[in-house]
Amino acid sequence: MGVIVLQLFAVPEGKSGPQVIDILTKRVTSLGGVLSGSFMVDCETYTSVASLGATRSVHLLHNSETPASVFALLEAASGNKTVALVADNLFDLLMLKLSNFYQAKKQTKIESRGPRFEAGDFLVKLGSVTMGPTFKGILVEVEYQACSLPAACWDLIREFMQGFLGGCVPSTPPQYIQNRFGDMLGPIDGINQYLEQFNAFRKTTGIR
Amino acid sequence: MAGNQNPISAIDMLTSALRSNIIPNQEYLLQGSVIDSSAEVLHNRLRGLCDAAETGPETFHDHEMCFSLKASSPGGTPQQQQSFLLRVRRALDHPEYPWQLRYLGQPELGEKNQPTVLRSCIDIACTPNVVEFLSELGCRIEFEYVLKGYLFRKGRMKVTMSKIFRMGQAKSPDSLEAMTGSYLVELSLLAPSGQDAVADEIKVFAEQLRPLVHLEKIDYRRLQSYS
Numbered sequence: 420m421g422v423i424v425l426q427l428f429a430v431p432e433g434k435s436g437p438q439v440i441d442i443l444t445k446r447v448t449s450l451g452g453v454l455s456g457s458f459m460v461d462c463e464t465y466t467s468v469a470s471l472g473a474t475r476s477v478h479l480l481h482n483s484e485t486p487a488s489v490f491a492l493l494e495a496a497s498g499n500k501t502v503a504l505v506a507d508n509l510f511d512l513l514m515l516k517l518s519n520f521y522q523a524k525k526q527t528k529i530e531s532r533g534p535r536f537e538a539g540d541f542l543v544k545l546g547s548v549t550m551g552p553t554f555k556g557i558l559v560e561v562e563y564q565a566c567s568l569p570a571a572c573w574d575l576i577r578e579f580m581q582g583f584l585g586g587c588v589p590s591t592p593p594q595y596i597q598n599r600f601g602d603m604l605g606p607i608d609g610i611n612q613y614l615e616q617f618n619a620f621r622k623t624t625g626i627r
Numbered sequence: 628m629a630g631n632q633n634p635i636s637a638i639d640m641l642t643s644a645l646r647s648n649i650i651p652n653q654e655y656l657l658q659g660s661v662i663d664s665s666a667e668v669l670h671n672r673l674r675g676l677c678d679a680a681e682t683g684p685e686t687f688h689d690h691e692m693c694f695s696l697k698a699s700s701p702g703g704t705p706q707q708q709q710s711f712l713l714r715v716r717r718a719l720d721h722p723e724y725p726w727q728l729r730y731l732g733q734p735e736l737g738e739k740n741q742p743t744v745l746r747s748c749i750d751i752a753c754t755p756n757v758v759e760f761l762s763e764l765g766c767r768i769e770f771e772y773v774l775k776g777y778l779f780r781k782g783r784m785k786v787t788m789s790k791i792f793r794m795g796q797a798k799s800p801d802s803l804e805a806m807t808g809s810y811l812v813e814l815s816l817l818a819p820s821g822q823d824a825v826a827d828e829i830k831v832f833a834e835q836l837r838p839l840v841h842l843e844k845i846d847y848r849r850l851q852s853y854s
Contacts, residue, residue: 456634457633457634458634459634459636461636461637463638467765468698470698470699471696471698471765472699472765475763475764475765477764481636481637483634486634486637489637491760493760493763493764495763496763496765500763502756502759502760502763503756504753504754504756504757504760505753505754506728506751506752506753506754506757507751507752507753508637508640508641509650509652509749509750509751510728510751510753511637511638511641512641512645512650512652512749513728513730513749513751516711516730516749517696517711519698519711520696520698520711520765530636532634
């Protein structure tokens, strides 16, 4: 497991989501990327019922890259802490059993899905984000699989990303990566970045 | 999954697994106990009857915590409050193993001729921060104990012989205090729902142990009303 960087790619005026995916696909392919299936990351949010006291939210995320795991990210009642539990996929079944206490927020199921490419040590995923039937924008995930330490490979990742995404990739790492620049990262760090982006999409009306 | 052309969403996968009845979420269970002085005889009998007789049984040393999630309904008495129980288990002798989160439904005793207790059961391996997760979820710890014993397998059946220890104040393994002078014996099998024929298989095996231990359907509601 390497370092994952998730980047929002703003949809240019007058272009549709599939058109942008086509353009990016050509660019990734010309960089040596080979199409290797597709991917999906989805997120459903459950909130506690009133009789349970202070409101808490559980975000349940799945990633097709790690199909046997469920990521349950709980926003504590205090609001300033998130507990990230990684569990077997029967956790979904348990969540259904908890429906008297935690209920899925309607119309907020959000997912990013699209083609997946391998380019040497890099994994590139071009995701179209949809909430329900509505297209919300494009998220590009780049993973450098050969290293788990951002401090050791950020420059390489940045150069690779700028190669096909252009100027939208800043020279400084995203805040999430910056805060963990000297740490070993794992699958949960990719999931945390997806949740951050999904929450931002949910707050935005229209396309980002 | 990575090579899959069209990944199926986890919820769709779960729904179709539920529909085709392939999730082993029903536990068939018989329980009994054997006094310490006779434990060795039962141990030897089980060793002879169960699989891997040469290597002997696996041992386990687990810590189990039971949590409850309660929603208070305004004006309701505590009995009217809904309560949801979840258990967390960790292997004290193998700290590197994943922790286990377990949901157990109400045991169904069924008709008199139903050979075993049946209860729904979901076992989920998870990361060690599950205790913090459950606390933040709103759960409160109800009780905890330590189990130490042997695990035998006979095909799909699982037989455990374990001693229950009270968790000392210091919560260190040295401060363990045995709760009784006997071993708890459990014979169980996890299967998808609708496979009731396995209950007979369990009953037949329990009969083979009958001279040494009586494995029965235990009615918890009855036990609670005695205490």
